[in-house]
Amino acid sequence: MTWTVVCPYLRLEPDRGVAALVGGEQVALFRTFDGSLHAIGNVDPISGAAVLSRGIVGSRGDRPVVASPMHKQAFDLTTGECLDEPEIRVPVYAVRVSDGMVEIGDPTEVTA
Template identity: 50%
Template sequence: MAWLDVCSVTDLQPNSGVCALVQGQQVAVFYFADTKEAYAISNFDPFGQANVLSRGLIGDINGQPIVASPLYKQHFNLETGVCLEDETMKIPAYPVRVVDGNVQIDIG
């Protein structure tokens, strides 16, 4: 894996998302404050055809961490990138970790 430092964990908004430019790609990074877990997916909403997913609402459905698109409200699993309403639609989901206070992503 090729881990890249993206930001400090203190740069993330608890229970919200931010957009980061990683090797020319927009990546939405989310931080769940309760569990101290971070997730990273493509910022591109395939339904709305716009880079907006970092502005979506996060939560969980049946124990799965999700983000709801701010445009048409489709839910994307933050671990797999699969759309819950249409499983044929999938966006890239990236491995993410926090090391020494730095958020690292492997966009492969």
């Protein structure tokens, strides 16, 4: 797997997203309130706009989600599934912290 260093972990604010360019793809990176990291594709598949990193982070039940700022559909941060339209998904990327730096890897295959 190829890993791309994005930023220091401590620069990420809880429940906020940032966009990063990884391997030519826009990725939305989130640090949730519990400190865990999630990375999904930044392009909202419904509007086609690269805006998911600007969405509102929250949860539905025990699932961490981001609501698109365009049409408010919620995307599961662990599976990429759109909870409002389950046939729609965004890519999910591997993410880790190494020596205090956040690294994003290749997209993973996650099944709901």
